[in-house]
Amino acid sequence: MxxxxxxxxxxxxxxxxxxxxxxxxxxxxxxxxxxxxxxxxxxxxxxxxxxxxxxxxxxxxETSYLYAPDGRTVLTMFYEEYRQYTKIQDMxxxxxxxxxxxxxxxxxxxxxxxxxxxxxxxxxxxxxxxxxxxxxxxxxxxxxxxxxxxxxxxxxxxxxxxxxxxxxxxxxxxxxxxxxxxxxxxxxxxxxxxAYFGHRAYGIYAASEIFFSKTPATLSPVEAATLAGLVKSPSEYDPITSDQKDATGRRNYVLDNMARLGYLSPDAVAAAKSQPIRLKLTNPPNDCASITQQYRSWGFACDYLKNWWSAQPAFGENRLERMDKLRRGGYRIVLSIDPKIQSAAETNVGAKDNTGSPFANGIVVAEPGTGRIKAMAVNRNYSLDLSENGPSSNPEADPKMKANYPNTVAPLLGGGSLPGYQAGSTFKMFPMLAALNAGMPLSTAYDSPYRYKSAVYDGWAPSNASGAMTGRQTMWSGFGKSVNTYFVQLEEQVGADSAVRLAEQLGLRWRTDVDKEQASPGKAKKWGAFTLGVSDATPLEMANAYAAVAADGRYCEAIPVMSITNRDGTPATYTTAGGVQREIAKPRCRQVVNADAARAATDAARCPTGDTPARGSCGGWSTADSVRGTVGRPVAGKTGTTDSTRSAWFVGYTPELAAASFIADPDNPFNAVGDGQSQIPVNAVANTLRDALKGQPTRQFTPPSDQMVG
Known part of the structure; x- marks a missing residue:
């Protein structure tokens, strides 16, 4: 002892x-x-x-939400940690x-x-x-x-x-x-x-939705105890992937403690512990590839939103910071896409070429005066699954490489890293605008031979598409018939560099090494072929550039949103160079050419569509004379094709909308579309404008002044 x-x-x-x-x-x-x-x-x-x-x-x-224009329909979310901040009174x-x-x-x-x-x-x-x-x-x-x-x-x-x-x-x-x-x-x-509850659920709102498909306000004692039990070890007590034995034991421990603390009666705890864990799972969408099925075709617009967001200095100093803000900032973003116009665009693009074609047929619709993008559609499925895609048609590509059809997330319509497609004679708008803005009238005339030898461009000799384009031309007839030799002479007089710089002011960017070199200050003066559209461009750029002409020369940066609000409900803002606070989602516009010059360009641009200009003569025929009859209201625009018709374009506009459509093989620029398909973009734009504006009052273009007519 x-x-x-x-x-x-x-x-x-x-x-x-x-x-x-x-x-x-x-x-x-x-x-x-x-x-x-x-x-x-x-x-x-x-x-x-x-x-x-x-x-x-x-x-x-906090999770950022992307909404349809109604401000209520959630298209998708962006998050690294799925979370929505919830006030305690709502728990x-x-x-x-x-x-x-x-x-x-x-x-x-x-x-x-x-x-x-x-x-x-x-x-x-x-x-x-x-x-x-x-x-x-x-x-x-x-x-x-x-x-x-x-x-x-x-x-x-x-x-x-x-x-x-x-x-x-x-x-x-x-x-x-x-x-x-x-x-x-x-x-x-x-x-x-x-708190983290497992399965990417950060915070009680996400946990309630993911595990029980309900809000925190309606959690029962059993559900609350189950979720509270997860915080200690979300993987060990996971009721989704385990046999629920450990999860049930942990839940019951929490329920017993709730009784000890006086939150629940012993009888209520006994009844709760007798119940199995009944889950009702939800998998919240994340990013553009998981956009809701009803709006899956809006994925391309969603993708453009991300590219636009990543370029906005207001969201950070670099792309990584900006995307981190999108996924963690708790923003409420309302997309600018108009459901009616988007539906029209999808219908009229899809009707021309199916998703299984190597040729991409796409369209972008922009709003003059705001720059807001109202539709983005292409004959592709927005999807990350490329397993069933066809082989690449590019002979220089890896033979195992898949083509971008029928599925793709590539920014085929613009806003990303792809350079775009040669836009052909749609570029004739830029030297014409430069000339008009410099005071040259619409009646400026040149003789247009079949082939023209340029002294300014070191003997370069462009030709016209046909002998029918010979004779004396003005801006009206030259634009309506797309007379190459007329526009080379016009460009010589105003300066190719002036046309290049104006295109840049209207939103065009040079992405290939060749285009960057040709557009450089030392080379632009000699870039005679610029007016023929040898540079790459995207339909996003072209729709917005032509929208500036429709808006009397006022260019607005392309913008994919109607509004962006912070997590506290206030508008997201940025500070200008002058120290002024402005909303990020508001249009950013500036006058690039004077209004009279833009109105004169529109008057000439009515000629290609079969419309009648307010002041001059189109010279008897045009390259897309069916457009006016299809749209059924005043319309302007321009066709464009490249050598061997490797790509074909049409850019058209009314006072309300501007649309650019193209057809090309994004995988292989040498795979020619052919003349037989060059009408596809014309019809896509004409039909989309018709359907989008159906039921709206007809608006007229403002005629140019006598000074601009000459």
Whole structure:
């Protein structure tokens, strides 16, 4: 019997040591943590003060939503962490009580750090010679999550999550400070919006939707306990992929704690524990490839939105920062696509060439005066699945390479990295506009032989498409018949560089090495073939450039949105060079050519469509004379084909809308479309404008002044 007291004393030594350690930690927490041995409060003070200011206002990453123009229909979402911030009043009391029961029973008693919990954890860990129990309060856990969410570098992420004594002391100190600034309800709200529940569900809104297809406001005690139980270990207690034994055990533990804390009656807990976990799963869409089935063809417009967003300095200093803002910023984005116009575009493109054709037939519709994109359609399926695509028609490509039909996510319509397609005689608009803007009248006349030898362009000798284009031409007849030799002479007089610079002001960009060199200041003066459309362009660019002519010379940057609001409901803004705050989604317009010059260009551009100009004569025939009859209202535009008809274009506009359509093989520019298909873009534009404007009042173009007629 004499050995028993000695044995008891031996067992008590570790406990005594643990009690002493716990006492130190409790004292440190009470005063508050400045005296923790070996840490050095001064070394951490600056970092703590910095981080505390962040925590007072820290908001976690939040999902951005893309809406149809009605502002209600969700097309898709953008997120790295699926989350929608939810106010605590919009959460069921069940989830508030369940998370306290699961993670911090004394949440409403302590002030950020729980001395009793710290002491208990030290004793338990000393007994187990390891880490068997933690002492993190809900507030401390929130601090850790907020630091992680506000981290902008890998080092900051590591500092926020690494398992070290220094990190724990910082966390405890900040928890004490946070509790001085925020109420318990505010801390609980932020915690429930930050916690990870598994399956990419960050925050209670996402967890409620993904696991139970409901909002946090309607969670039952059983559902709330199931979700609260996941926070400790989302993979271990996952009710989706496991046999639910562990998930059920964890749920029941939470329910028992809810009873101990007085949140549920013993009978209610017994009834709840008798129920199996019944899931109703939802898989939230993410990014353009998962756009809702009803609007799947809008994927190309969604893709353009991303490319546009990544080029906006308002969202960050570089592409990575801007895309990070899109996926974490909680924006509400309303797309500018008009359902009626988009439907018309899809119908009239799809009717001309099916998705299984190597030739892409696409159309973009822009709104004059705003630059807003109203339709983007192409005979392709927007999809990441390229497994069933046809072989590439490009002989220089990898023989194993798949072509971009019937499925693709390539930016065939513009706004991405693809250079586009040679646009042919649609480029004749640029030297004509430059000449008119310089004061040359529509009646400017040149003799147009079948072949013209240019002295300005070092003996270059372009020819016309046919001998019927010979004779004396004006801007009306030259544009209507697409007379190459007329426009070479016009370009010589106004200067090819003037036409190139004007095209740039109207939104065109040079993407190939050849185009960049030819458009350079040292070369542009000699780029005689510019007027023939030898440069690549996209239908997005061409629709918007012609829209500026329809808007009396006022160019508006192409924009794919009606509105962008921040997570707090305020409009997203940027600061101009002059220090003025402007909404990002508002049109950005500037006068590029004078209004009278633009009206004169429109008068000439009525000739190709079979319309009648207000002032001059088209000379008897035109290249797309069916358009006026199809559209049924005043319309202007221009056809364009390239050598051997490798691509064919038509750009047309009314006062309300401008549309550009092309047909080409994006995989192989040498695969000729052929003359037999050159009418396809003409019909696509004419039919789309007709259908889009059906039922709207007819608007007239404003005629040019006498000075512009000459």
């Amino acid at each position: 004499s050995n028993r007291p000695l044995a008891s004393a031996g067992r008590a030594v570790p406990l005594l040591r643990a009690g002493l350690i716990a006492g130190i930690v409790v004292a440190a927490a009470a005063y508050p943590l400045a005296a923790v041995t070996g840490i050095g409060a001064k070394a951490t003070a600056h970092a703590v003060e910095q981080k505390t200011s962040i925590l007072k206002t820290a908001l976690p990453a 069921s009391p069940n989830i508030q009580q369940a998370i306290v029961a699961a993670e911090d029973n004394r949440f409403y008693q302590h002030r950020g750090v729980d001395p009793k919990g710290v002491a208990r954890a030290f004793v338990a860990n000393a007994r187990s010679s390891g880490v068997s129990q933690g002492a993190s309060t809900l507030t401390m856990q929130y601090v850790r999550m907020a630091l992680r969410d506000s981290a902008s570098t890998p080092k900051e992420v590591q500092e926020a999550t690494q398992q070290t004594s220094l990190r724990k002391v910082k966390e405890m100190r900040m928890a004490l400070d946070v509790e001085k600034e925020l109420t318990k309800e505010q801390i609980l709200e932020r915690y429930l919006n930050s």
